Amino acid sequence: MADLPGSAERRRVEALQRWAGILDSAFRIPGTQIRFGLDALIGLVPGAGDAVAGLFSVAIVLQAARMHLPRIVIARMVLNSLLDLFVGAIPLVGDLFDVAWKANLRNVTLLDRHVREGRRTASGADYLFVTLVVVVLLAAATLPLLAVALLLTYLGRPLF
Numbered sequence: 001m002a003d004l005p006g007s008a009e010r011r012r013v014e015a016l017q018r019w020a021g022i023l024d025s026a027f028r029i030p031g032t033q034i035r036f037g038l039d040a041l042i043g044l045v046p047g048a049g050d051a052v053a054g055l056f057s058v059a060i061v062l063q064a065a066r067m068h069l070p071r072i073v074i075a076r077m078v079l080n081s082l083l084d085l086f087v088g089a090i091p092l093v094g095d096l097f098d099v100a101w102k103a104n105l106r107n108v109t110l111l112d113r114h115v116r117e118g119r120r121t122a123s124g125a126d127y128l129f130v131t132l133v134v135v136v137l138l139a140a141a142t143l144p145l146l147a148v149a150l151l152l153t154y155l156g157r158p159l160f
Contacts, residue, residue, distance in 0.1 A: 009067060013112050016060055020104035023056055040098040043088050050088045053098075057081040060107045069114050072122040072130055077107040079133045 025035035042053045061077045084103035088094040110126075 009115055012063060012067070013108070013115050016063055016108050016111065019056075020060065020108040023053070023104040024102040025105065034099065036099040037102075037104075039084075039088075039104065040095060043095055043098050046091075050085055050094070053088070054081060054085040057084065057104055057107070060104055060111070064107070064111050067111070067115065069111065070122040070126070072126045073110055073114060075130050076126050077110055079130060080106050083133070 022037055023039040024037040026037040028035050039053045039056065043049045045052070058081070061074060061081060064074050064077055080101075080103040084098065084101050087097045087101070090097075
């Protein structure tokens with residue numbers, strides 16, 4: 001019997017949901033509703049832990065690209081993963097962030113929504129999220145430069 005249209009895509013999404021569950025919510029802290037996965041555990045390894053966990057996240061984003069999701073949705077998924085990677089690299093705070101953020105589950109939810117609804121267009125929320133993250137990243141990159149320029153000016157050595 002032939003597969004129904006989209007059933008291979010549906011199976012791929014279901015496999016990615018299982019993968020994201022292992023990475024982000026496989027374990028529960030007894031007596032609480034707090035769940036975490038291998039991503040948080042791997043992230044405990046100093047240095048390379050977050051990089052290795054980030055590689056697992058790449059597989060989900062690559063599948064979204066193979067499934068021809070809109071570029072803005074893929075950008076949102078990449079930003080989710082980068083936020084997880086960079087904040088996750090901060091000792092202790094990053095580990096707590098990994099438990100709360102669950103980038104892989106977020107990304108698979110975005111993927112599932114677009115596949116389930118048969119959409120190949122992005123929503124306004126996708127554009128808003130990407131725009132806000134880009135603005136925050138630009139501000140985060142600009143503020144240290146501004147602080148250095150002000151410090152040098154204060155010390156009597158103008159930057160320009």
